Amino acid sequence: MGEPVSRKPRLVGWGLTNRCNLSCPHCYSSSTKASSEELSTEECFAILDSLAGMGTERIGWTGGEPLLRLDLESLIARGVARGIQSGVTTNGIPMTPQRAESLRKAGLKSVQISLDGSTSARNARIRGASASDFDRVLRAIRLSQDAGFTVDMAMLVGRETLDDVRDYLDLASRMGVAGVRFCGFVPWGNGRSDDARERLDLRGRLAELGALIEDLQGRESPVAMFDPGFGPLPPDYDYHDCIAGMEFLYIAPAGDVYPCTSLLGERFRVGNVRGRPIEALWEDPTMTAVALHPKERITGPCRECGMFERCHGGCRGITVAYTGDMDSSFPACIASAYPGAGARHSREDETQDGSTLTDHS
Numbered sequence: 001m002g003e004p005v006s007r008k009p010r011l012v013g014w015g016l017t018n019r020c021n022l023s024c025p026h027c028y029s030s031s032t033k034a035s036s037e038e039l040s041t042e043e044c045f046a047i048l049d050s051l052a053g054m055g056t057e058r059i060g061w062t063g064g065e066p067l068l069r070l071d072l073e074s075l076i077a078r079g080v081a082r083g084i085q086s087g088v089t090t091n092g093i094p095m096t097p098q099r100a101e102s103l104r105k106a107g108l109k110s111v112q113i114s115l116d117g118s119t120s121a122r123n124a125r126i127r128g129a130s131a132s133d134f135d136r137v138l139r140a141i142r143l144s145q146d147a148g149f150t151v152d153m154a155m156l157v158g159r160e161t162l163d164d165v166r167d168y169l170d171l172a173s174r175m176g177v178a179g180v181r182f183c184g185f186v187p188w189g190n191g192r193s194d195d196a197r198e199r200l201d202l203r204g205r206l207a208e209l210g211a212l213i214e215d216l217q218g219r220e221s222p223v224a225m226f227d228p229g230f231g232p233l234p235p236d237y238d239y240h241d242c243i244a245g246m247e248f249l250y251i252a253p254a255g256d257v258y259p260c261t262s263l264l265g266e267r268f269r270v271g272n273v274r275g276r277p278i279e280a281l282w283e284d285p286t287m288t289a290v291a292l293h294p295k296e297r298i299t300g301p302c303r304e305c306g307m308f309e310r311c312h313g314g315c316r317g318i319t320v321a322y323t324g325d326m327d328s329s330f331p332a333c334i335a336s337a338y339p340g341a342g343a344r345h346s347r348e349d350e351t352q353d354g355s356t357l358t359d360h361s
Helices: 041-054 072-081 097-106 120-127 131-146 162-175 194-200 206-216 278-283 316-323
Strands: 011-015 058-062 085-090 110-114 150-157 179-184 223-226 248-251 256-258
Touching: 041 072, 041 278, 058 072, 072 085, 072 097, 097 131, 110 131, 120 131, 131 150, 131 162, 150 162, 162 179, 162 206, 248 278
Parallel strands: 011 058, 011 248, 058 085, 085 110, 110 150, 150 179, 179 223
Antiparallel strands: 248 256
């Protein structure tokens, strides 16, 4: 793939804090407590001004739990004043009527609310959240809708949750949300633990997963979306072109910058905004290295698969998370276990909040 003539960070994912009121086993950022090194409000303002000048159109605020940053509204408003729209990915528990109203006044447009089960008991198995927390999440959905936000729900689909997908969609339908984003397990952050892999890794159930995804692809209300953690999807197994460092970048709470939230290892860190301006980091060759990685270097079963020219091996960041090797075949490919059939159709692979597709608070 050649580099576009005009390249800009159209979409930005921004992890505002590592602080979180939960400690989920699949969390990318291993979030628990805030760090004294987190970017200040003034530092964030300066970065927002720079991003506006670079052509950023949308920021997806995440964490940790972004609602625990009390300057979130100020940052959203600063972005809106500079022509940048915002979405928030949250677990919803800290949402109150007052907070929903202040976010609305700041200019927030969309909210993705994470909930990992159709019942409080199912959610507790994954998130360690209480029954009252489950009720607070449902309240947050209603408050967000009342505030006029576009609301999506997000659910991790792993070994322990696969059988809950249809009930979860029924819940989402009753709640009246626009869509459901199903997130695939990826072993970054807390997900590196042996316990998380044992509970959530879907290898061994890929045929079941493939049949479910193919059945749900045409659903319209709510729309069912599947992120890159699942790899190329049936029935057509096309895969999006990688926009890591091409149209997207990710800013971590202490200012480290990465091409994507699927690329959070030290080897992918481009630099820190306190050491170099965001404009210079964007122009660093490391930013585009993964998106421009030669697909002919991929080895193993992917190269022998008839779908390879359509999917170009899936997400390289997720492959590295599983295998440590940029040139390995995608480790959890559904096509290897479930060769779907049927009419080919296109998918929209961007989420409402503009954050990268594998982010799940």
